[in-house]
Amino acid sequence: MKIDFANLQLQYQTYKDKIDNNIQAVLNRSNYILGEEVQILEQELQKFTGAKHAITCSSGTDAILLALMAIDIQPGDEVITTPFTWISTGEMIALLKAKPVFVDIEADTFNIDSSLIEKSITEKTKAIMPVSLYGQPADIDAIKSIAVKYNLKVIIDGAQSFGSTYNRKMDSNLGDISTTSFFPSKPLGCYGDGGAVFTNNEEYASKIKLLRVHGQNKKYHHQYIGIGGRLDTLQAAVLLAKLSNFKNELKDRQKVADQYTEKLSGFFKTPVVKPNRTSAWAQYTLRVKNRNELQLRLKKNNIPSSVFYPIPLNLQECFKYLGYKDVDYPVSDIASREVLSIPMNPYLNNNQIDFIVSNLMKSRI
Numbered sequence: 300m301k302i303d304f305a306n307l308q309l310q311y312q313t314y315k316d317k318i319d320n321n322i323q324a325v326l327n328r329s330n331y332i333l334g335e336e337v338q339i340l341e342q343e344l345q346k347f348t349g350a351k352h353a354i355t356c357s358s359g360t361d362a363i364l365l366a367l368m369a370i371d372i373q374p375g376d377e378v379i380t381t382p383f384t385w386i387s388t389g390e391m392i393a394l395l396k397a398k399p400v401f402v403d404i405e406a407d408t409f410n411i412d413s414s415l416i417e418k419s420i421t422e423k424t425k426a427i428m429p430v431s432l433y434g435q436p437a438d439i440d441a442i443k444s445i446a447v448k449y450n451l452k453v454i455i456d457g458a459q460s461f462g463s464t465y466n467r468k469m470d471s472n473l474g475d476i477s478t479t480s481f482f483p484s485k486p487l488g489c490y491g492d493g494g495a496v497f498t499n500n501e502e503y504a505s506k507i508k509l510l511r512v513h514g515q516n517k518k519y520h521h522q523y524i525g526i527g528g529r530l531d532t533l534q535a536a537v538l539l540a541k542l543s544n545f546k547n548e549l550k551d552r553q554k555v556a557d558q559y560t561e562k563l564s565g566f567f568k569t570p571v572v573k574p575n576r577t578s579a580w581a582q583y584t585l586r587v588k589n590r591n592e593l594q595l596r597l598k599k600n601n602i603p604s605s606v607f608y609p610i611p612l613n614l615q616e617c618f619k620y621l622g623y624k625d626v627d628y629p630v631s632d633i634a635s636r637e638v639l640s641i642p643m644n645p646y647l648n649n650n651q652i653d654f655i656v657s658n659l660m661k662s663r664i
């Protein structure tokens with residue numbers, strides 16, 4: 300049996316006619332930069348998320364950078380975030396010469412532990428940046444009340460969680476600014492790099508629109524130092540073809556997750572989604588003790604699996620200068636040694652799920 304982790308080929312076949320037509324329309328008009336599809340996509344993203352402004356950009360990484368620049372993060376400022384995430388989260392803070400201040404995670408959701416945030420706040424703290432890891436928003440109410448108390452901004456790195464909710468509100472509409480990634484394997488992916496920034500704040504929205512085109516407010520007039528951070532029209536065309544069916548894809552991801560949980564719980568530590576939240580199920584992640592052996596056995600049966608992430612940010616060479624140690628983040632440290640993500644995509648059928656489950660059961664030690 301052939302099992303794909305994200306199954307982008309079947310995804311393309313599913314949307315082929317729409318995608319091909321949309322791409323052809325862009326080619327016919329040759330409007331490759333900030334073309335009509337980009338504007339339409341931004342309107343559709345606003346409708347989908349409920350956020351007043353959706354500004355597309357070149358990647359989820361650039362979306363974080365644009366968000367941090369919009370709130371005017373300066374050298375020496377501190378931004379509180381999680382060490383258990385993809386590098387971009389901490390990297391963009393450091394790129395602006397600000398300091399990523401890591402706060403350990405919750406053992407069940409793998410998201411930042413809001414009860415530990417307050418003691419990491421200093422006079423230099425400017426923002427809190429939770430990550431909605433594997434697709435589930437962090438404890439946003441608690442994080443927001445800390446932010447209000449200390450006059451901090453909340454930026455949500457929602458690269459993995461487009462379409463997820465917290466108290467029925469979309470993840471993209473929860474922070475002062477929220478971001479997402481349209482990397483191909485993300486819940487809503489394009490066929491190259493892409494991302495978006497969301498906000499209800501007029502001032503941030505206008506600034507981000509300028510920052511993504513080199514701070515240019517009029518041709519050859521540059522109000523800010525910005526970046527070349529636009530989304531290609533061709534990528535917008537791909538996203539538009541998929542967005543109209545995205546709600547169904549989320550439902551199908553949920554069905555796959557429900558089946559996994561029903562069949563695996565009691566035998567494996569399965570993911571926990573808090574009652575007031577939904578996950579976009581970017582990943583379905585188990586906790587296992589003997590990860591290497593298990594992965595090898597799955598591989599022998601052609602079942603792909605992945606580890607997000609084997610090395611937390613506090614232990615990355617590029618962050619050595621911050622002087623953090625593994626003992627500083629015990630929960631994140633154990634998670635990095637135990638997490639294992641198994642195939643997750645909306646196209647997995649019952650036979651494939653049963654095959655994955657039975658191989659996991661056989662491989663259990």
Ligand SMILES: Cc1ncc(COP(=O)(O)O)c(C=O)c1O
Pocket residue numbers: 358359360361384385387388430456458459480481482492493494
């Ligand atoms: C948590 C997180 N933040 C940021 C990013 C960056 O997104 P992109 O790859 O689109 O730059 C990713 C992508 O994997 C991610 O998972």
